[in-house]
Amino acid sequence: xxxxxxxxxxxxxxxxxxxxxxxxxxxxxxxxxxxxxxxxxxxxxxxxxxxxxxxxxxxxxxxxxxxxxxxxxxxxxxxxxxxxxxxxxxxxxxxxxxxxxxxxxxxxxxxxxxxxxxxxxxxxxxxxxxxxxxxxxxxxxxxxxxxxxxxxxxxxxxxxxxxxxxxxxxxxxxxxxxxxxxxxxxxxxxxxxxxxxxxxxxxxxxxxxxxxxxxxxxxxxxxxxxxxxxxxxxxxxxxxxxxxxxxxx
Amino acid sequence: xxxxxxxxxxxxxxxxxxxxxxxxxxxxxxxxxxxxxxxxxxxxxxxxxxxxxxxxxxxxxxxxxxxxxxxxxxxxxxxxxxxxxxxxxxxxxxxxxxxxxxxxxxxxxxxxxxxxxxxxxxxxxxxxxxxxxxxxxxxxxxxxxxxxxxxxxxxxxxxxxxxxxxxxxxxxxxxxxxxxxxxxxxxxxxxxxxxxxxxxxxxxxxxxxxxxxxxxxxxxxxxxxxxxxxxxxxxxxxxxxxxxxxxxxxxxxxxxxxxxxxxxxxxxxxxxxxxxxxxxxxxxxxxxxxxxxxxxxxxxxxxxxxxxxxxxxxxxxxxxxxxxxxxxxxxxxxxxxxxxxxxxxxxxxxxxxxxxxxxxxxxxxxxxxxxxxxxxxxxxxxxxxxxxxxxxxxxxxxxxxxxxxxxxxxxxxxxxxxxxxxxxxxxxxxxxxxxxxxxxxxxxxxxxxxxxxxxxxxxxxxxxxxxxxxxxxxxxxxxxxxxxxxxxxxxxxxxxxxxxxxxxxxxxxxxxxxxxxxxxxxxxxxxxxxxxxxxxxxxxxxxxxxxxxxxxxxxxxxxxxxxxxxxxxxxxxxxxxxxxxxxxxxxxxxxxxxxx
Numbered sequence: 112x113x114x115x116x117x118x119x120x121x122x123x124x125x126x127x128x129x130x131x132x133x134x135x136x137x138x139x140x141x142x143x144x145x146x147x148x149x150x151x152x153x154x155x156x157x158x159x160x161x162x163x164x165x166x167x168x169x170x171x172x173x174x175x176x177x178x179x180x181x182x183x184x185x186x187x188x189x190x191x192x193x194x195x196x197x198x199x200x201x202x203x204x205x206x207x208x209x210x211x212x213x214x215x216x217x218x219x220x221x222x223x224x225x226x227x228x229x230x231x232x233x234x235x236x237x238x239x240x241x242x243x244x245x246x247x248x249x250x251x252x253x254x255x256x257x258x259x260x261x262x263x264x265x266x267x268x269x270x271x272x273x274x275x276x277x278x279x280x281x282x283x284x285x286x287x288x289x290x291x292x293x294x295x296x297x298x299x300x301x302x303x304x305x306x307x308x309x310x311x312x313x314x315x316x317x318x319x320x321x322x323x324x325x326x327x328x329x330x331x332x333x334x335x336x337x338x339x340x341x342x343x344x345x346x347x348x349x350x351x352x353x354x355x356x357x358x359x360x
Numbered sequence: 361x362x363x364x365x366x367x368x369x370x371x372x373x374x375x376x377x378x379x380x381x382x383x384x385x386x387x388x389x390x391x392x393x394x395x396x397x398x399x400x401x402x403x404x405x406x407x408x409x410x411x412x413x414x415x416x417x418x419x420x421x422x423x424x425x426x427x428x429x430x431x432x433x434x435x436x437x438x439x440x441x442x443x444x445x446x447x448x449x450x451x452x453x454x455x456x457x458x459x460x461x462x463x464x465x466x467x468x469x470x471x472x473x474x475x476x477x478x479x480x481x482x483x484x485x486x487x488x489x490x491x492x493x494x495x496x497x498x499x500x501x502x503x504x505x506x507x508x509x510x511x512x513x514x515x516x517x518x519x520x521x522x523x524x525x526x527x528x529x530x531x532x533x534x535x536x537x538x539x540x541x542x543x544x545x546x547x548x549x550x551x552x553x554x555x556x557x558x559x560x561x562x563x564x565x566x567x568x569x570x571x572x573x574x575x576x577x578x579x580x581x582x583x584x585x586x587x588x589x590x591x592x593x594x595x596x597x598x599x600x601x602x603x604x605x606x607x608x609x610x611x612x613x614x615x616x617x618x619x620x621x622x623x624x625x626x627x628x629x630x631x632x633x634x635x636x637x638x639x640x641x642x643x644x645x646x647x648x649x650x651x652x653x654x655x656x657x658x659x660x661x662x663x664x665x666x667x668x669x670x671x672x673x674x675x676x677x678x679x680x681x682x683x684x685x686x687x688x689x690x691x692x693x694x695x696x697x698x699x700x701x702x703x704x705x706x707x708x709x710x711x712x713x714x715x716x717x718x719x720x721x722x723x724x725x726x727x728x729x730x731x732x733x734x735x736x737x738x739x740x741x742x743x744x745x746x747x748x749x750x751x752x753x754x755x756x757x758x759x760x761x762x763x764x765x766x767x768x769x770x771x772x773x774x775x776x777x778x779x780x781x782x783x784x785x786x787x788x789x790x791x792x793x794x795x796x797x798x799x800x801x802x803x804x805x806x807x808x809x810x811x812x813x814x815x816x817x818x819x820x821x822x823x824x825x826x827x828x829x830x831x832x833x834x835x836x837x838x839x840x841x842x843x844x845x846x847x848x849x850x851x852x853x854x855x856x857x858x859x860x861x862x863x864x865x866x867x868x869x870x871x872x873x874x875x876x877x878x879x880x881x882x883x884x885x886x887x888x889x890x891x892x893x894x895x896x897x898x899x900x901x902x903x904x905x906x907x908x909x910x911x912x913x914x915x916x917x918x919x920x921x922x923x924x925x926x927x928x929x930x931x932x933x934x935x936x937x938x939x940x941x942x943x944x945x946x947x948x949x950x951x952x953x954x955x956x
């Protein structure tokens with residue numbers, strides 16, 4: 112069974128983002144970029160499935176600028192087998208990404224597509240679900256446990272009330288949550304080997320997908336600065352204040 | 361709690377823009393060191409150091425090593441696991457030959473990585489560090505059979521190494537060694553004696569410990585000419601090359617030290633332990649000096665590494681801590697006080713640290729590149745030139761960079777005020793850890809004497825002339841450009857250094873004490889001029905990138921500003937040192953011993 116893992120190059124989770132002066136977006140010039148942390152978990156899970164013998168090959172794919180190649184090399188250094196880079200300078204949106212992934216899945220015929228549940232830059236949380244719909248295959252989102260048995264996969268999902276376990280027929284789409292695993296550090300020999308692993312260069316046109324953005328970003332602004340709170344002397348004063356603010360009757 | 365971020369952008373700037381390591385792509389090892397691989401290695405290696413090794417630093421210092429009644433030593437909590445991960449991820453083999461399982465990356469790249477390891481935890485880094493030294497000795501003088509037997513395991517990190525020189529009665533003067541090695545019937549030797557201050561002599565991190573021991577074969581020449589080097593494994597190897605019987609070598613005690621608590625510093629007792637001669641009989645000191653020279657560069661790197669992590673924390677503290685107001689009026693009127701950054705004296709300390717560290721890193725990596733060139737350059741003349749340059753600057757890198765490391769650690773501590781003296785903040789540990797680097801592998805005074813007595817006069821001063829030639833060429837190249845002012849100031853400092861050396865040549869012969877008294881100021885002068893030279897290189901590289909519209913403008917502008925600071929606030933020290941040096945030995949030696 113082949114596992115397809117899409118990975119996105121995003122602003123590093125340690126970096127404090129700065130909004131561009133003109134409010135059109137986040138300033139990414141000379142900012143450290145890394146693999147989306149949820150995608151790292153997806154790569155780790157796919158490699159573990161291969162190590163357990165449940166999968167035979169791990170293919171990673173990234174859709175984005177040419178520099179996304181570095182992100183793919185990181186995944187290859189962790190242990191993925193080969194990579195596909197779909198280069199576009201457009202700001203990629205979930206639907207376009209899902210369409211490209213659908214076309215790649217048609218070619219590659221993976222048993223599982225494991226994606227991060229969301230990317231930490233736009234927090235969309237849509238690509239996995241859209242891909243499942245386009246492919247007409249079952250989905251197990253927010254996974255904290257994944258077990259492959261024969262031609263089905265059992266996914267434990269983190270839902271609001273606790274854990275939900277679903278059993279899906281393969282091929283299936285899984286999106287990862289934080290607690291699924293702890294991604295490994297790439298070993299030095301694997302970092303060196305990553306360079307010689309195959310990486311195919313593609314464009315959205317190769318898959319007949321138009322990546323022109325459909326969403327217009329109106330404005331991006333910093334979150335409002337927190338203002339200092341007020342100390343109240345007792346419960347009565349608190350209640351009075353809440354009433355005055357109109358949040359309590 | 362301190363924090364640490366590997367300075368990858370600074371490292372890359374030196375490797376790519378200042379040293380231009382892509383120019384050496386035709387040399388062995390360098391072809392694999394393409395920018396993307398170097399980036400991946402530094403990123404992932406740095407992440408490993410910061411996330412796995414760094415968290416063991418403060419706890420390791422508090423807990424220290426423990427020697428048990430049976431002579432075994434345990435390292436602090438977390439060390440075993442971190443070391444296992446370090447070895448399994450292959451980091452031990454970064455610069456080691458492929459033939460024995462390493463990745464054969466250039467020394468300049470492995471040095472860059474080792475800085476991160478030291479910054480993360482100096483005491484931890486010493487276990488692999490000593491192994492690197494032992495590997496260097498095996499590669500230089502070991503037989504093929506010895507290399508095949510020991511190197512793969514050491515490069516995989518399964519076995520560690522040590523170097524055993526010091527004995528109770530001899531530290532600097534190795535001619536006094538008493539440990540003896542008697543030839544046995546089977547061609548091995550029985551090694552008997554006591555070695556002290558043996559870093560990583562006994563611990564629980566590896567399956568075997570390979571001691572390299574200096575000893576005398578009875579009947580050999582007196583003094584240093586009769587010293588040989590022996591391999592004494594903690595467990596002798598069985599016929600399959602696996603650790604077998606316990607050898608008669610044991611840890612008698614571990615030292616209680618000022619710093620590097622998490623590294624076991626052992627008294628090692630050899631009681632007729634089985635040893636194997638490595639290299640030629642009575643040529644042990646030459647073999648040991650191969651290790652020593654590599655180790656001295658490694659110790660210089662410790663100065664840099666500790667300085668860097670201490671500085672990073674001082675910067676973070678100064679940004680966060682609000683005390684007093686700017687002399688020119690409140691910088692942030694809506695706050696109750698301004699940050700420490702508004703105070704010129706805090707700025708002075710932080711700028712002195714920054715200016716020394718960034719040039720120190722450049723000098724360190726430049727030195728590491730000379731190691732590569734001395735082994736792999738295309739023609740013999742180039743190899744020799746690199747070797748001359750390296751041997752000239754090794755005492756400067758060791759002596760001056762470790763002086764700086766300690767100075768930077770105390771300045772960073774100073775920025776913290778009273779909190780710098782409190783253990784929880786972690787700054788006092790950096791001061792304690794940095795201190796040893798000025799002492800071991802030859803005290804800095806010994807380094808200064810090595811520079812003045814051995815390295816400068818070698819081949820009629822050829823290496824020093826060549827170094828001055830390189831610096832002058834860079835100055836000449838910058839004279840008409842935008843770095844003319846910096847070049848001019850460096851030229852002046854270089855002139856003072858050359859005048860100081862001239863004085864030494866004229867007066868050192870007359871009275872050897874003049875040379876002895878001049879040695880330390882001269883080493884410091886060479887250190888400052890070398891860093892000034894690195895700043896000229898960095899400023900020119902930054903300017904070139906700015907002119908080409910490349911790179912991160914803020915990062916490059918900071919290089920230019922820091923270069924100017926170095927030229928205005930540090931380079932002038934060379935003149936004062938020259939006047940001190942030219943005072944000669946008279947005032948130093950005048951006071952009778954009884955008057956002390």
